[in-house]
Amino acid sequence: MSAISKRRERERAQRHQLIITTARELAEAEGWEAVTTRRLADRVEYSQPVLYSHFNGKDAIMSAVALEGFGELADRLRHARLAAPEPPQALHAVCRAYLEFASEQPALYQAMFVLPTDVKFGHAETPPALRAGFDEFVNCFRPDNPRRELFAEVTWSALHGMAVLSESGRIPPDRQPERLDFLVTQIAGSRHETSHHRS
Template sequence: MSITERRHRERAQRHDLIIAAARNLAEAEGWDAVTTRRLAEIVEYSQPVLYSHFDGKDAIVRAVAIEGFVELAAAMQHARSQGGAPAAALRAVCGAYIAFAAARPALYQAMFALPVDVKFASAETPPPLQAAFAELVGVLRPFDAQPDQLAEVTWAALHGLAVLCRGGRIPPQGEDARIDLLVNRIIVGGTGAGR
């Protein structure tokens, strides 16, 4: 391995370490606790080293959010592939989305609540965001010939359920029934091709 290759590998490892530290700190103490000073202490690099990777906290949150979309897309893809028939796959994907949001609240907050410089629904949308949305579109295609809008509404419903449950506005014990209701409404309202 050349010196240049080794330096690139070490830089990538530092980059990943900073992102992991930010995620762990945010999950443990919230995003307000995530500062470049704290991260520098945790990863045992100077603040200038952190700034050589990221312009500041906002850039770190953006990187965390994009990583979150990679994980969300993978979780939904796995659920869809294990789901079986279209209705069961839709139920599995909705359940995977809600479970993802509940299991990683700080990550989910970075993805959907914190101000990040990430474009949604545009030509500039990063591939991980496109992949997550494509999972919803794919699982909804059997129920609607034009599933993009249905995917937006489903995403909004799932996001609302996740946020309301996390905030204690609705009780967590009704989660399965709410997902079933959402899935049944999508099935009844769609073309019925996948029933």
């Protein structure tokens, strides 16, 4: 590849990332309904045809934002788990990190887990970063627990409900720590997690 081709490829990658970053910033500031290809083109100072040469519309941009978010969430959950000494503490740390991620970046969280998307969940085509994030929950449970993936799914489902219901004001946000303590106590204290024998 020539030096000119490399430079063009690098510039294209930078444009691609700028569009994703700008979409995230606009969504967090004004909500996803404010994110249009026209507004994005104005913000990044590219024509709409240039923007469409990267993404074929808003849905594709949201999917790209979600994929970026999956990678960031997986990293955050991994750091939380590795910083904790024992499985129950690791589970609590991972759950807390998940809820903090959701509350700090609600528009990003919406793109990842609430709004319609063509991202495949629980599928052979599931993005590696999404699977990596789920695996951080799985790794909080004992290796000899034959139902550790089920435990991870139920934990994630409960956290998602807590995050969405709290964000929308359906449940009081200030009781989130108490809910988290209850969830971890119930899950970590269940039979498969406290038994030292395979079932």
